[in-house]
Amino acid sequence: MTQQALKLPLWADLPAFDLHLDQLLLLVNEYVAPISGEVVTKTMLHNYFKLKIIVPPVKKRYGRVQLAGAIVVALLKSVFALGEIKQGFDVVAKGHAPQKAYDNFAEIFNRQTSANTQQVAPHISATSKDVVDQLTQVQYAAVQAVLYWLAAKSQLHDLVVPAKAAQDKNDQRPDV
Numbered sequence: 001m002t003q004q005a006l007k008l009p010l011w012a013d014l015p016a017f018d019l020h021l022d023q024l025l026l027l028v029n030e031y032v033a034p035i036s037g038e039v040v041t042k043t044m045l046h047n048y049f050k051l052k053i054i055v056p057p058v059k060k061r062y063g064r065v066q067l068a069g070a071i072v073v074a075l076l077k078s079v080f081a082l083g084e085i086k087q088g089f090d091v092v093a094k095g096h097a098p099q100k101a102y103d104n105f106a107e108i109f110n111r112q113t114s115a116n117t118q119q120v121a122p123h124i125s126a127t128s129k130d131v132v133d134q135l136t137q138v139q140y141a142a143v144q145a146v147l148y149w150l151a152a153k154s155q156l157h158d159l160v161v162p163a164k165a166a167q168d169k170n171d172q173r174p175d176v
Helices: 021-036 042-050 064-076 082-095 098-118 134-172
Strands: none
Touching: 021 042, 021 064, 042 064, 064 082, 064 098, 082 098, 082 134
């Protein structure tokens, strides 16, 4: 996998015109498959729209919002449950325009992958007695992935729980 393959397009780089589903699918897979090694299918996209994880299209025309959403979901689905991704999208949608939210995600992704390709081996403490071989590097990366996943889940929970509590409180207010 080349460094170029590990780069997401920014919002401005996404097509500014409406797409058909086949075109959307082709672009999503052009961006995501080199990174994740997985292919997104029509059925998967239909499920994301049906579950309202991604904003459904208008009259079967797909724009930047659907393309950006599909790219992000395709990358996150191997780490988070679809319900968790939807919660995250819902939180982001309340505070940010889709363009800003997507660009932020893409810029973070691009910075992190750029930093990781420059640092081929993960940093392992100089006092470590472990033999720094390829297996150790894989184990280190796997542990880091789990720890980052746990941190992200915890942070998402911290965002969702107060928002849900506030919504529940508003729902319980008597009408005056």
